[in-house]
Amino acid sequence: MLRLTELKLPLDHPPEALEAAVRARLGLRGAELRSLHVARRAWDARKRSEIVLVYSVDIEVSDETALLRRAARDRTLARTLGPKPDTTYRPVARAPAAGWKRPVVIGTGPCGIFAALILAEMGFRPIILDRGKVVRERTKDTWALWRKRELTPESNVQFGEGGAGTFSDGKLYSGIKAPESLTRKVLEEFVAAGAPEEILYVAKPHIGTFRLVTMVESLREKITALGGEYRFGTRVTDFVIDRGAIRGVITEAGGTIETDHVVLAIGHSSRDTFQALFDRGVFIEAKPFSIGVRIEHPQSIIDAARFGDFAKHPILGAADYKLVHHGSTGRDVYSFCMCPGGTVVAATSEPGRVVTNGMSQYSRAERNANSGIVVGITPDRDYPGHPLAGIAFQRHWEEQAFIAGGGNYNAPAQRVGDFLAGRPSTELGSVVPSYKPGVTPTDLARCLPDFVVAAIREALPAFGRQIRGFDMEDAVMTGVETRTSSPIRIRRGADFQSINTQGLFPAGEGAGYAGGIFSAGVDGIRVAEAVGRAMAGLAAAA
Known part of the structure; x- marks a missing residue:
């Protein structure tokens, strides 16, 4: 089969227009075009008055060789056909x-x-360990924080089956470079688990929280049927390392699971596990991450700014958006994890701290749009000295947010107009914050570093020039957003193993090698392949 790209059609084109466009582009008649399948559909909204759909299609033709020969003589066609x-x-x-x-996988994100x-x-037949609960029970615990202010430290937005991505927009796209066989594997497994088939071809696929719950359950059933063994409520507290090689893991209950291969997929919030690894001498280094707030606007404001009459x-x-501002102080401010038609959620995993995140359902039908507005920070400049700094x-800024919010898991919030003017908010305006269990109007400067406050104050008007209404006075900012990515990297080599601990395979977001559901899934495949090669090779040698 062949793939034809860059086919542009009007937003409201009739179904038959796509085949007609393929035939016109390639000069095909009648039975010369045998089949057509949409590989990708995106939209181009750079001209709000003329939004178009952009297709890539896989086609079967009667004489593929002749068509490719013609493409070789036509520079324009050669660029779009192969x-x-x-x-x-x-x-x-x-x-x-x-x-x-048996290999051990720690984490079920x-x-x-x-x-x-x-x-x-x-x-x-891997053994899969997770400190949290199965996804249905975990969902109940998470809602208990949102509705009753009751935090379960081992079962929340961060910990439990499905990982942090379960309570998110469910985005399934990324800027990673990976073989299409790996990215397709992730999408096809999700479809088999219950995701809508459109994720196989739309440019920005998403699933939403409710669908993710049932998909996680379906994937668990498949893994179990293939010989995998899940053990929930099993927190790993230590690692058995002998002469630079992993020999087992120790759980909170005191038992040891002997293994020579551990996939470390623990997520970006397993701070106690990071400490245990560091104490055992596993090489860890500090890495950049970002800190800031969640901002909410009426979704209608974003829709109008991005799509106009459409x-x-x-x-x-x-509509979604992606924004970046290169500040005068050298600090970059950017939007993070934008959730159209979604809600801001409580995402802490530790008592006495407040953390925010964003979430959407598949419908993206809630009143507000939200995203993180965060500032990049680096170890050398902002938290030097120790790999776990x-x-x-x-933790410091999460504690300050807890205090500023009232000490009851309310989040501190501020109107954009007050934030830009440098005055505390005493009440909120027309934009109703979605964060549960609730917000406390205050001054967000109390729970953010001064340089972050200054950078965001500079960026918001610039963002308002890109998206009309973005810096509207009544837009709501809720703090704090600290878990944008892991603050550490567990360095691994070309064989995906820790550079100083044989048999330990750092993986995913927590180890510093992914950012989001899609890239984490792809990294999980790559690491599993590395484990499989290592195990098959060791077994053959034995």
């Missing part, structure tokens, strides 16, 4: 009959799930 990429996923190894110990799935498909078009849905930095 062989369809091979997207078939193929296992890289098979478990030998004997001579190996997207990285851990896909690592476990690939290992199970190769026949290695706002609310069913194909376009709720970023954790202390996060």
Whole structure:
């Protein structure tokens, strides 16, 4: 088959227009075009008065060789026509009959799930550990914080089956560079688990929280059927390391699970596990992350600014945005994890701290749009000295947010107009904050570093020039957003193993190698493949 790209059609084109455009572009008649399948559909809204759809299609023709020869003589056609990429996923190894110990996967976020799935498909029957609960019970605990101010430290937005991505917009796109066979594997497994089939071809696929819950359950059933073994409520407290190689993990209950291969997919908030690894001498380094707030606007403001008269078009849905401002002080301010038609959620995992995040359902039908507005920070400049210093930095500002919010898991909030004027908010305006359990109007400067406050004050008017209404006075800012990414990196080599601990495979967002559901899933596949190769090789050598 061939792939034809850059086919542009009006937003409201009739169904038959796509085939007509393919035939016109390629000069095909009648039975010369045998089949057509949409590989990707995006939209181009750079001209709000003329939004167009942009397609890539996979086609089967009667004489592929002749068409490719013609394309070789036509520079324009050659740029948009070529062989369809091979997207078939193929296992890289098979478990030998004997001579190996079962691998352990720590964490059941997207990285851990896909690592476990690939290992199970190769026949290695992984043991999967998670400190939290199964996703349904975890959801109840999370709602208890949002509705009753009751935090369960081991079962919340950060910990439990599905990982932090379960309570998010469910975005399934990323800027990572990876073989299409890996990215397609992630999407196809999600569809098989219950995701809408459109995620296979829309440019910015998303799922939403409710669908993610059932999908996580379906993937667990598949992994279990393939020989994987889940153990929830099992927190890893220590690691058995002998002469630079992993030999097992120790759980909170005091038991030891012997293994020579551990996939470390623990997420960006497993601070006690980071400490345990550091104490055992595993190489860890501080890495940059970002800190800031969540900002909310009426979704209608964003729709109008981005789509003009096409706002609310069913194909376009709720509008999103991506913003960046390079500040005069050298600080970058940018939007993070934008959630169209969503809500701001309480995302702390530790008592006495307030953390925010964003979430959307598949419909993206809530009143407000929200995103993080965050400022990049670096170890050398902002938290020098110790590989785990970023954790202390996060905790300090999360504690200040807890105090500023009233000490009851309310989040501190401020109108944009008051924030820009440097005065505390005493009440909020027309934009109703969505954060639960509630917000306390105050001065966000109490719970953010001065340089972050200054950078965001400079950026908001600049963002208002890009999206009309973005710096509206009644827009609501809620603090604090600290868990944008892991504050550490567990360095690994080309074989995906820790650079100083054989058999330990740092993976995903917590180890500093992913950012979001999609990239974490792909990293889980890559790491599982590395484990499979290592285990098959060791078994063969034995």
